[in-house]
Amino acid sequence: MRAPTIYDLAERAGVSIATVSRALNAKSGLSSATRARVLAAVEELGYVPNGTARGLSYGATETIGMVVATRTTNVAQASEEHESLLYVDAVIRGAERSAQRTGYALLLASIRPRSGWEAAKKMVGRTDGLVIVDRAVSDDAMTWLAERHPVVALAWDSPKGSEIVVRIDNAHGTRLLIEHLVREHGFTELGIVRGPASSFDATVRWRTAEETAAALGARIVGTWTGDFSASSGERIGRSIASGPGRPPRALLCMNDQMAVGVLNVFAQDGISVPGDVAVTGFDDIVVSRYLSPPLTTVRQPAEELGATAVTSLFELSNGTGLASREVVLPTELVVRSSCGCNGGSRARARTTAPHSARVATLDGVG
Amino acid sequence: MRAPTIYDLAERAGVSIATVSRALNAKSGLSSATRARVLAAVEELGYVPNGTARGLSYGATETIGMVVATRTTNVAQASEEHESLLYVDAVIRGAERSAQRTGYALLLASIRPRSGWEAAKKMVGRTDGLVIVDRAVSDDAMTWLAERHPVVALAWDSPKGSEIVVRIDNAHGTRLLIEHLVREHGFTELGIVRGPASSFDATVRWRTAEETAAALGARIVGTWTGDFSASSGERIGRSIASGPGRPPRALLCMNDQMAVGVLNVFAQDGISVPGDVAVTGFDDIVVSRYLSPPLTTVRQPAEELGATAVTSLFELSNGTGLASREVVLPTELVVRSSCGCNGGSRARARTTAPHSARVATLDGVG
């Protein structure tokens, strides 16, 4: 039972394959009667066009590729990894949605730590463009890829080669957060829970945090490094709780997952949040508003990020309307209770509505 | 700057395109000197094989397609949707990992509520097999697809047509949970928070819950229906808290997300969990062990589910080693505190280690 081809359709409808092709692609230049005969044959034979052949002939695959990095190869660590990937999942979803809107499909490939970038290279020959997420390949590889294929780098430094970059305004979000903690709450001693050095976002966030704190006269009294997972936050929280010296008055976690771990340990060990220590996150994942206390954090539009990457890719390959080689999406401060706002450490009438506490500009905070 | 083809390579290396192809595909029948010349040309020209052409000629695309359903078209509801999709994300990740292990790529397509199944149909012509997740297409469509393409149905009823089915043992997990609540805790009045009727998993879970409760002599004193999102759980929790009559002694939520919403509302309204009401979930998402109280739930191996779907698909298309047309993955009870175990409503020394509270068989519980 070979899959039917246009030859089968042509025979069935008593026309040539060219006519079949025209009927299928809704081209003009054939009578409606002929078209109807072809379409009837399509129904009868259950024909589905061969996308491979179509792509080869047409010169475009109508798929775009997305390359993401995974942090572990170890199956036993899969759930750990799961934790830190939530953000990427949202990006993928947004990209798929955006691609489908123009009839494109999304081809997914993940790159494991030491696996090289062959998977990304391979996608050059199977897609019309590539989105590379958060350092999934090296800078050299990125350059190589961008030289011969439309490439969007997601969560990346400013473009060095032919690629275009889409990212969020980490620096702005971080500044809003620090300004809030220092100016509104008067905290002068801050602790920072960093993310993995391999992440672009993580790096910009803590650098900006240190700079802004210094500029506002606050001190960084402690720095810890996690891997974006809740369990790493838990580990760090425990070492803070049981370590010598008192904890910092406010603890900035560079993503929400790690804040979740920290909050959990602090609750167990009787450290009051925000009474003893204010805790903040970054990302605004779904559960953040359901934690106790609800987490003050910085929202980044992860789905929109993926969607924007895809539309930018289209613009890049069409050569149309590409305003800039670097697209920066806004971040916003979401003030809930873990910083000490909205009633502090215990339950209030209701939580903040999701994403409602908009702080549009830096001036709007201070 | 056209992408180099094997013709360019052939010219550069001074050989024919057949030789180039053989060199690239590591076939035997050519001298190592010739092979080296070809591979050198590959490096010099930065050649990447055209996957489309290769697929057409070779007769296989080396990609497998995954079709998922999204519940909303509305952009404003995107974050709601996000909530209920976490499970699918894990499935996708597992599938991608499994596919890549054999050099396959994953092509993703989502189907929106009223969009028809054209997207799925289209994938037939672009993949070597399809995984259809949780009722993304109708039964008729499934049959149509499975008749002409290798298809795995994920989270589906037993196979009716040519498809094979991979799912988790919802019934077993649900029974374990109910037996625990009724026999261990002696709860006789249960409430149920259902998931959407469109979900296979959701339906099996509440049906089994009702049957098992009846069999054990417990009563279902209330039923609510959510959509698997935390906010729907919140809405239901609020109506329970503020409604007439007292809440059920134990509330079974058919997924963790809804339990998160319920816990949040109960905390706000001063309803003690598990003191006043025991609350349980289903799925064991990452944050469940970090909630207060940590959530008693049923773990299902979402990533493994995706991975198994892909390997089953390979077996189906190879015709090798397909033991059964229906693969059922085990679920396990994860006992934490929200049911009243492990110290009840307040913090303990530490939370349950992730996924450690294994209850392998039904007999192991009672």
Added chain:
DNA sequence: TAGCATCACGTAAGCGCTTACGAGTAAGCG
């Protein structure tokens, strides 16, 4: 040294589709 197997490589067909080009027919014009 004739004969044959083996190896290395080239030639060409074909995968299923799109599309440039041309042929045939019908319609419109003076």
Added chain:
DNA sequence: CGCTTACTCGTAAGCGCTTACGTGATGCTA
């Protein structure tokens, strides 16, 4: 009624690759 124009449709080339088959050169045996 002969001409042009427009429309419908068929012919054939070609997208980049794999591979069956054929050919010439080489090594081996008798």
